[in-house]
Amino acid sequence: MIFVRPQWLWLLAAVPVCLAWAVLAHKRRRTIAAAYPGLAAAPGRRALKSLCFLAAICALALAAAGPRLGAPEQPAAPVEPAPLTLVIALDCSRSMLARDLAPDRLSAAKALVLDVLARLPRVQAGLVGFAGRAWLACPITADRAALALFLDATTPADAPLGGTNLHAALEAAGLALGAATPGAILLVSDGEETLPDRDAAPRPANRPIFTVAVGSALPTPVPDATGATLRTTTGTPVAAGVDAAGLAALARESGGTPFRLSSDAPNPADGLAQALLALPGPEANPDASPYRGALPGSDTDAILLALGIALLLADWVLAPTARERRPAGLLLALSLLAGLLLAPGPALAASSASEKVAQGLAAAALNDQQAALAAFLAARARDPDAPAILFDIGTAYYRLGRFEAARAAFDRAARSALPPLAAKARYNQGNAAYRLGDVAGAIAGYEAALLLDPDDADAKANLDWLRANPTPPPPAAETPDAQRPGQTPGDQGSGADAPSGQTPAAPQGTDDGSGKHSPDAPPQPGPAADPAKAQEAKVPVAAKDGEKNGLRRASAPGAANDPVLNRIPDLPGPPATPVYTRPTVEKDW
Amino acid sequence: MVVAHPLALLLLLALPAIWFARNRTARLGALGLPDLTTARAAGRPSLTVFLPGVLRALGLTLAILALAGPGLAPTEPVYRGQGVDIMLAIDLSESMAAMDMRQTERTITRLEAVAEAAARFASSRPGDRIGLVAFGSRAYTVIPPTLDRSVLTQALARLEVGAAGRKTAMGDALGLAVKRLAQGPGLSRVAVVFGDGRSNAGEIDPQTAAEAAAAHGVRVFTVGVGGDEPAAFLVNHPLLGRQIVYEKAPVDTEALTAMARLGGGEFFRAEDAAGLARAGAAIDTLAPSDSVAVPQAGVSLAPGLAALAVGLLTSWAGLAATRFLRLP
Incomplete structure (x- = not known):
């Protein structure tokens, strides 16, 4: 016999406590009955009631622990662990165009993301871009080429609103992750929020957030759309620093690890990949398996609970005195017990x-x-x-x-x-x-x-x-x-x-004149050539700065290793009419 | 919130009955007193005398609730299996604005009908990765193959005729779909092209693309959308305002059939919404998925309720043994 919820077994401690109470009550009743013989209970009746009660407590406590008879219901074959799902939240505010990293913060961040993903071959990933608002640039996919394509196309020009809003980014990343387990968020940002501080922004629950603070510690001038230094409304030039401490606090709070991408720190790609791989998989989380007996209720639990309730009712109904009602009370208690055990059977x-x-x-x-x-x-x-x-x-x-x-x-x-x-x-x-x-x-x-x-x-x-x-x-x-x-x-x-x-097994459709006489051939087309090989796809590096516009041809992100297919331009995103105006914000960086 | 054995809740009705029966026997009294004046002088007993009774009834109620087995509803099933990688390629050229797709009560444009059919096709295959390519003069990867259905539905709803240009680059669209599928981890790879077949733009022609698809192990299904009759177009005329113009927008059946044949799939003709649904169902059976929904267990509240009942009953036993001892 095993218990599926052994942590509830401590409830059995209530049994000796109740036994102690019963002994105490028995002693006090005996003292009083010695003085007033008329108050003595029928012989054995109180003991029977106490026994019923103790057995009931015992049954309830055991039911809470969920005993299972027979062989443990473990899967014979180990469940294949689901690979990690990663959502990358990439800061696309203007401050990411600061040129303190080569060639600028955004390009360096994109190169880092591709580098990290290349070290995580089995991970499915999605991309959220954010500035003043967040948008889903690429849903979670196993197609690395497409992800590289969308990553390359994510620029500050796409942002529907300027600024930096980490809260919106985390919310969008949590939504994109959905119910995927295990899931993690990789937040790549320079961390300086431009919005007034919101109190206690809700974060995606149980999702570790790994942060990468991009940029050097010294504030760097931010270029505007024309390449000149961006200035505030009062004319002072904008210099973007890095809120490395804030991002680190965010990461530690959520169970992730903070990293730093700057010219004077070592490249964090390797450490980041190791940290993401070290995340607990679904095996470490027993609730994720459908086998661990977490099903709501089970027959042994229900029978024990019914037994406990029947004993409690019997204890309640049994009269302590042996007056004229004795047979009726006892009969009622017994029938209750029997009825409770038999009625819910079917x-x-x-x-x-x-x-x-x-x-x-x-x-x-x-x-x-x-x-x-x-x-x-x-x-x-x-x-x-x-x-x-x-x-x-x-x-x-x-x-x-x-x-x-x-x-x-x-x-x-x-x-x-x-x-x-x-x-x-x-x-x-x-x-x-x-x-x-x-x-x-x-x-x-x-x-x-x-x-x-x-x-x-x-x-x-x-x-x-x-x-x-x-x-x-x-x-x-x-x-x-x-x-x-x-x-x-x-x-x-x-x-x-x-x-x-309905995938018929035996002689299905084999008499097609092709001379093939193997009735047992599975009807599906064969599996993918070699999954392991297919997943170790080469991830192309991001395009150089200055090649953002215009059609990209072969060797660009999204390329397949096929000369015919590579003639097709890879155009990401919805073919929608572009928006020529966007709302202005006070702090557009 | 789900309840495993709702019938057990009927037991709650038994509690008042037992309370009543027990009180009748208790009212018979245990001890005869010669004089009640001192007892009467003590006044009404304080409300605390009801505490043990309430605790005991509450404990029983909780035990019965635990027997009923309430639990939080199981979460959405997890899909296991390799699944199938599917790319839908949808034509956004001008001819897709033809209003000739009959539904039961109204007639909608070809594009609206295709978007609806594609959304239904996607929702019928929850364990497969489905992506979207939209094409006009050029082809665009709108969504890579993904399990995220809400994104796909949104993208399908946002498709507009003419957003990708006036012409039709069907070969590019199929090629792009093949590129997205080429490294898919799925059991099989399927591209479904919805269009009317006349390719007049793009880098590669449909036949070449279909051959490339076959070379990459992608099956190509084509759906010819629309009828051969002159179809109604809603036109915004600069002088005359919105008006309906009838124009022929025939489907190039031969080109689509050739594409499907070269790509190892089939061609379907859909002249109305029902035809699109039939094509979707046929593709569903021709490219079966191996993904199986694994039901997820919910969280049972019964152990907690049972534990609470044990606690309450233990405290009742303590009170009944000390301050509120009953005799005999």
């Missing part, structure tokens, strides 16, 4: 069956057929005649290569199911029979499926093919790993997306 069974089915579907989604089968079998133990569960069991057997059992399960499911599911079950029964070499059985299964659902193109194709070549499959094809099931078990209960999940 409801509990049904809910826990669907819970097991959900676990099985989750395991099947992770391609852990053994665990899926165990979960579906457990579900059937709770709800023996549900055709959807039988169908799921058949699918799991099929995927495990146990076609005899799969055929029996599909047969049972088809007997009790409604037509849409029954047709699929018959079809899969035919598939299983074919895998067993029973051509006649397979034909019978497909015919039954077509009888139930005359529009089933897969069953029709398989039937025609089988009638044309009634030969059992070569035994060499019986490799369970290469087989695909007749149907993914997803959503069988609701039957929502039936046709899309």
Whole structure:
């Protein structure tokens, strides 16, 4: 037996406390009863009540800790950790055009971002640009070339409002991250906010923010659109410094690490990449796994809780005296107990069956057929005649290569199911029979499926093919790993997306005259050539300053290694009419 | 907020009944007193005598609530699997302003119909990365392949006829889509081109682009949008104001078919909104996704409620053993 929430086991400390109270009460009652014999309780009645109460407290405390009987429900195969999702918030205010870094702060920041991303091959990244407002320049994507393209195109000219607003940037980055776990924000800025200080700006919860303070410590003049020094309304030249301390505080507060990009500090790219890689993955967070028993309620919990409530009610109802009402009170208590334990039985069974089915579907989604089968079998133990569960069991057997059992399960499911599911079950029964070499059985299964659902193109194709070549499959094809099931078990209960999940397994569409006679070939096109290789894509470096406008050709960001495709100009962003005016702000840097 | 066993809440109705029954037996009295004057002189008891009863009833109520199993609703399912990388290429040339897409009650422009169909197609494949290329005289990467559906829906809603120029660079659009897909990590890579087929601008022609797509393992599906009849265009005439002009905007079926054939996909003809929906459904089945929704567990409140019940009942037991001892 294991406990899924062992931290609640300390509640059991209430049991000795209550025992102590019971002993104390017993002593006081005995003292008083010695003086007034009329106040003595019936022999054993108080002890029975105390026992009920103590057992009830015990049951409630155990229920809170969530005991599970049997083998622990751990996935046999480790869950593949989701890669980190990173949103880069890039400061595009005018102060980022200060030339204290070569060639300017913004270009240096872009080069740093590309450098960091090149060291994180599996990370999905998005880009938020911000000045006085923030905008999503590139949604979270695995396409590095596109990200480099959008990064290159993000300039102060795109900003809908001048200034620097870190609050808006963090808000937009949090929105872009959405529910992605694990996620982090990389804030690249010179940090000097131009807006009046807002009190306690809300930050994206649980998202570590890594900050890079860009620029040298000495205030540097900021150029304006024409290249001359930007001046305030009163004519004093604007000099932008770096709020490294503020950014560092922001990073530490959120659980991230601050970094510094300036001419006199070492390049932070390596340290930044290491820090991002060192973020705790989903394995360190047990709640992220669907397997850790965090499901709301479970049958053992509910039974323990019901037992506890019944004992509490019994303790309450039992009269301490043995007067004329004795049999009635005792009977009432016993019937309450029995009723409480029996009445919710079916409801509990049904809910826990669907819970097991959900676990099985989750395991099947992770391609852990053994665990899926165990979960579906457990579900059937709770709800023996549900055709959807039988169908799921058949699918799991099929995927495990146990076609005899799969055929029996599909047969049972088809007997009790409604037509849409029954047709699929018959079809899969035919598939299983074919895998067993029973051509006649397979034909019978497909015919039954077509009888139930005359529009089933897969069953029709398989039937025609089988009638044309009634030969059992070569035994060499019986490799369970290469087989695909007749149907993914997803959503069988609701039957929502039936046709899309139907990837027939056995002799589907192979008689196309191409001479290929491998009925077991999976119908999907092959997987991507080599994921690992594809992810180590070369990230092109940012274009040099001064080449921002005009069409970019090959060797620009977004280029593919194909001379034909590289003739196409890479134009990022929505083809919208440009905005020629934007609101002016007092501090446009 | 979800409740696992709502029927258990019926037990709360049993509490008053038991309270009533218990009080009747308790009212029988435990001890006969010869004289009540001293007791009466003490006056009404203070309200604290109700404290143990309230604590005990509250503890029971919380235990019953825990049995009902309330919990925070599970978060959105997580999609597992490789997924499919899809780029939608949408024509923004002038001919897409033709108002010949019949819906049940109204007629909308080709572009509006395509945007709606694309949004529906994207929402039906939540686990796949979908991006957007818009093209006119030039082709633009609007959105790279992403799982972020809200961005895609917004971008689709913002598409305007003529925003990318008056001509049609269909080859460039397909090539750009192939560039975005070339390094996609997905199970398969699919480009869907919505347009009317007459490519008259751009660096490379549609056939070359389709061949490049095939070379990069991208399947090309093409959807010919619009009918062959003269279609209505809403025109803003400088003198006559807004008026409707009928003009032929035929679909170049052959070019689109050739593109699809070279790209290993299929061509669909959509003369109305239903045709677009059919094309979307067909592409859905021809390029199936392996992504599966993994339901996420919610947060159960039952342990906390049970713990609170244990605490309240323990304090009741303490009070009932000391200050509020009941006899017999």
